[in-house]
Amino acid sequence: MTTTKSKAASELAAHLAACESFAASAPGPEWLRRLRRNGVTHFTELGFPTTKLEDWIYCNVAPIAKLAFKPSAGADASVTAKQLEPFAFPGWTGSRLVFVNGHFSPALSTLPAPQKGVTVTNLAAALTSGDPLVQAQLAHHAGLDASGFSALNTAFIADGAFIALAPNAVAAEPVHLLFVSAPGDVANTAQPRNLIVAGANSSAKVVEHFVSLGGAAHFTNAVTEVVVGEGANLEHAKFQEENLEAFHIATVQATLARDSRFLSHSISTGARLARHNINLVMIDQGVDCVMNGLYAVGGKQLVDHHTVADHAQPHCGSHEFYHGILGGSSRGVFNGKIFVRKDAQKTDAKQTSRNLLLTDTAIVDTKPQLEILADDVKCTHGATVGQLNDEALFYCRTRGIAEVNARRLLTHAFASEIVNRITVEPVREHLEQVLWARLEELIEKK
Amino acid sequence: MKQPLIEIKNLSAGINGKQILKGINLTVRPGEVHAIMGPNGSGKSTLGYVLAGRKGYDVTGGSVTYDGKDLIELAPEDRAREGLFLAFQYPVEIPGVNNTYFLRAAYNEQRKHRKQEEVDAVDFLAIVKEKMKLLDLPDSMMKRAVNEGFSGGEKKRNEIFQMAVLDPKLAILDETDSGLDIDALRIVAEGVNKLKRPDNAAIVITHYQRLLNYIVPDFVHVLFDGRLIKSGGKELALELEEKGYDWLIGKNGK
Ligand SMILES: Nc1ncnc2c1ncn2[C@@H]1O[C@H](COP(=O)(O)OP(=O)(O)OP(=O)(O)O)[C@@H](O)[C@H]1O
Numbered sequence: 001m002t003t004t005k006s007k008a009a010s011e012l013a014a015h016l017a018a019c020e021s022f023a024a025s026a027p028g029p030e031w032l033r034r035l036r037r038n039g040v041t042h043f044t045e046l047g048f049p050t051t052k053l054e055d056w057i058y059c060n061v062a063p064i065a066k067l068a069f070k071p072s073a074g075a076d077a078s079v080t081a082k083q084l085e086p087f088a089f090p091g092w093t094g095s096r097l098v099f100v101n102g103h104f105s106p107a108l109s110t111l112p113a114p115q116k117g118v119t120v121t122n123l124a125a126a127l128t129s130g131d132p133l134v135q136a137q138l139a140h141h142a143g144l145d146a147s148g149f150s151a152l153n154t155a156f157i158a159d160g161a162f163i164a165l166a167p168n169a170v171a172a173e174p175v176h177l178l179f180v181s182a183p184g185d186v187a188n189t190a191q192p193r194n195l196i197v198a199g200a201n202s203s204a205k206v207v208e209h210f211v212s213l214g215g216a217a218h219f220t221n222a223v224t225e226v227v228v229g230e231g232a233n234l235e236h237a238k239f240q241e242e243n244l245e246a247f248h249i250a251t252v253q254a255t256l257a258r259d260s261r262f263l264s265h266s267i268s269t270g271a272r273l274a275r276h277n278i279n280l281v282m283i284d285q286g287v288d289c290v291m292n293g294l295y296a297v298g299g300k301q302l303v304d305h306h307t308v309a310d311h312a313q314p315h316c317g318s319h320e321f322y323h324g325i326l327g328g329s330s331r332g333v334f335n336g337k338i339f340v341r342k343d344a345q346k347t348d349a350k351q352t353s354r355n356l357l358l359t360d361t362a363i364v365d366t367k368p369q370l371e372i373l374a375d376d377v378k379c380t381h382g383a384t385v386g387q388l389n390d391e392a393l394f395y396c397r398t399r400g401i402a403e404v405n406a407r408r409l410l411t412h413a414f415a416s417e418i419v420n421r422i423t424v425e426p427v428r429e430h431l432e433q434v435l436w437a438r439l440e441e442l443i444e445k446k
Numbered sequence: 447m448k449q450p451l452i453e454i455k456n457l458s459a460g461i462n463g464k465q466i467l468k469g470i471n472l473t474v475r476p477g478e479v480h481a482i483m484g485p486n487g488s489g490k491s492t493l494g495y496v497l498a499g500r501k502g503y504d505v506t507g508g509s510v511t512y513d514g515k516d517l518i519e520l521a522p523e524d525r526a527r528e529g530l531f532l533a534f535q536y537p538v539e540i541p542g543v544n545n546t547y548f549l550r551a552a553y554n555e556q557r558k559h560r561k562q563e564e565v566d567a568v569d570f571l572a573i574v575k576e577k578m579k580l581l582d583l584p585d586s587m588m589k590r591a592v593n594e595g596f597s598g599g600e601k602k603r604n605e606i607f608q609m610a611v612l613d614p615k616l617a618i619l620d621e622t623d624s625g626l627d628i629d630a631l632r633i634v635a636e637g638v639n640k641l642k643r644p645d646n647a648a649i650v651i652t653h654y655q656r657l658l659n660y661i662v663p664d665f666v667h668v669l670f671d672g673r674l675i676k677s678g679g680k681e682l683a684l685e686l687e688e689k690g691y692d693w694l695i696g697k698n699g700k
């Protein structure tokens with residue numbers, strides 16, 4: 001026991017040393033350097049979460065600590081545009097910001113045409129230009145103390161996407177953020193930090209897309225902070241299709257102001273271990289938000305979604321739809337917290353988690369967690385784990401569709417229900433292609 | 447006389463060990479329309495499910511010969527491909543599957559079975575358009591997921607629409623008229639009549655004589671407690687409308 005303990009301690013020490021040296025030497029204004037040091041302090045205290053922590057019971061991140069830790073210094077110049085072709089959305093003519101190992105690659109990126117009131121750039125550039133919004137918002141939303149991972153990301157803040165909308169600005173086109181991991185000999189760590197600030201009554205659509213080149217292990221530790229201003233409307237889609245050796249930990253933390261709309265999607269098919277934290281805080285009345293999610297995994301994959309709908313104020317609605325398709329010996333975790341604070345009367349919160357098990361060896365743990373302190377509220381939740389609906393299968397067969405095809409049709413349909421909520425068509429099309437292939441694999445390998 | 451399309455002989459069947467059908471005898475020949483009436487719970491839908499091959503509905507006795515084949519031996523999809531169609535009393539919602547896509551998948555599987563070429567999306571749309579006109583259906587229905595969020599009447603119309611496209615030899619319509627308003631009822635019934643040919647047949651399950659004003663049956667049967675206790679011509683439906691079932695049940699009562 002002592003040897004494993006000291007080994008874990010030395011692994012952690014290596015990470016800490018890397019944090020400290022980065023925080024000490026990385027450039028930036030004093031406030032940023034202080035922020036990074038803060039991250040180091042918190043990470044020192046928290047370390048990596050263990051399965052003793054309630055929120056990490058099913059998610060053993062020990063293999064991450066064991067990875068040789070190699071924070072990447074900059075974008076890998078050897079990545080070519082050709083290598084990125086499979087990740088283009090069909091018929092997409094818009095812009096695309098490419099981050100290689102967490103760092104912006106101007107050569108691989110196409111910035112959108114300049115538009116008044118709309119800033120789409122990388123965080124490093126915004127830090128250099130001294131955009132006051134960055135200092136005002138960065139790390140003000142994603143809690144440093146939530147888990148060691150957010151702290152670690154903060155200790156390494158260097159680059160990521162920065163999207164800002166002035167009041168009333170309507171982004172002319174959706175923004176595609178492509179995060180590419182190009183693992184080398186040593187598994188590298190990418191820690192993109194994204195900040196999206198939507199001013200009052202503005203509107204935008206942002207897609208975060210995580211992919212790998214090659215099949216070697218790597219570690220992504222991403223944090224995205226989203227600030228949705230009064231009456232603003234933001235759609236945020238996250239699609240994780242990293243390779244099956246990857247470790248992916250990510251937090252989306254959104255602060256939603258009065259009468260704002262927020263549509264969140266999380267589609268997760270890749271990684272050996274994927275942990276998604278999606279936390280929405282409704283800080284004022286009249287917010288309407290949707291959390292829409294789909295995971296399709298097989299083999300020995302683990303995918304874990306922890307979501308929070310925090311109703312801090314009255315008259316807000318949150319609607320959550322999560323579907324899971326699990327094959328092989330994979331494991332899925334869904335934990336949906338709904339907080340209804342004392343003053344949050346007339347809250348309307350709805351949560352459904354539905355899971356389809358394709359094999360006897362796949363497991364899913366789904367758990368709603370409701371904490372309701374107000375009395376005049378409407379909260380519903382439902383979770384199912386099981387096989388395809390027999391009645392629907394029979395119905396298909398009475399129309400002449402063979403049983404295996406009926407199963408296939410219904411499995412794809414189960415995924416489509418989630419994908420169809422994405423309003424950006426080329427993204428939907430890309431997802432349908434990737435999911436189709438993935439589901440066929442899962443169905444065949446069952 | 448024409449060869450029977452379906453010949454049901456002394457058919458007994460049950461669900462989970464509970465006996466529901468207790469010896470049904472029925473012969474339907476091409477060109478005929480048979481109506482089956484009977485009180486709630488008498489086994490009408492069960493008969494439809496057994497003929498369509500639903501899992502869990504076990505045949506415990508008797509035989510069903512369909513188009514010269516042993517129907518009970520066939521998988522549900524093969525029954526459909528051989529031209530058997532069941533319009534459900536409660537059509538099933540399939541979220542995430544587009545109505546047109548679903549129907550084309552079914553259509554093509556049936557064509558493949560008959561060694562005919564599959565049709566592409568464009569050609570299929572032409573077929574769909576024609577049948578939609580026949581049933582006076584709105585375009586929007588084809589863009590939605592199968593039956594999802596459809597009203598009761600829309601679901602029933604969608605069943606008949608599927609029937610129109612799949613063009614079965616034997617259609618079993620299980621209370622397709624309930625949930626339809628009088629205009630929809632007329633349109634649906636006229637659609638069914640237009641699809642009627644000397645080489646196909648229908649079994650129409652209904653509670654209401656009013657449907658039979660539009661779809662005129664050659665035979666009317668009364669199903670009670672798992673047996674056909676009375677058969678007659680179309681005038682039997684009128685008699686039932688007037689007198690109910692008691693006079694029949696009295697004679698055959700439990
Ligand atoms: N899954 C089941 N398990 C047990 N009994 C069942 C099941 N499904 C139906 N039954 C019973 O079988 C009998 C016949 O039902 P069926 O649905 O065939 O009647 P029906 O004549 O179609 O009635 P209705 O006019 O109400 O549609 C009823 O007593 C019903 O309760």
Ligand SMILES: [Mg+2]
Binds near residue numbers: 490491620621
């Ligand atoms: Mg019935």
